Amino acid sequence: MKRHSLSLASGLLLLAAARCASTASSDSVTITKNEAAVSNCSRVAQVDVPSGMPDTGRNFALADAAHRGGGNTVLVTSDDARTGVAYRCNQPSLAGR
Secondary structure, X not given: OHHHHHHHHHHHHHHHHHHHHHHHHXXXXXXXXXXXXXXXXXXXXXEEOOOOOOHHHHHHHHHHHHHHOOOOEEXXXXXXXXXXXXXXXXXXXXXXX
């Protein structure tokens, strides 16, 4: 039990540190289950939620891992996925508006 509590505490500490370091960058990452949304994107990497990470930090961890790998979209298979594939998708230009 003590080991589980230590693992949970470590996961929360890791989440807090990561949140402070990359809030703005990971906020720009989209998480989707729609394969069509990444059909014209470049695959970057497989991304995973670190073991011990509580489910409440799952989407943040996926988005942060994608951003660190150069991705801006994560394709997952379900709402509760702990793994996904990061893609780099072209964003529409705002210059022409």
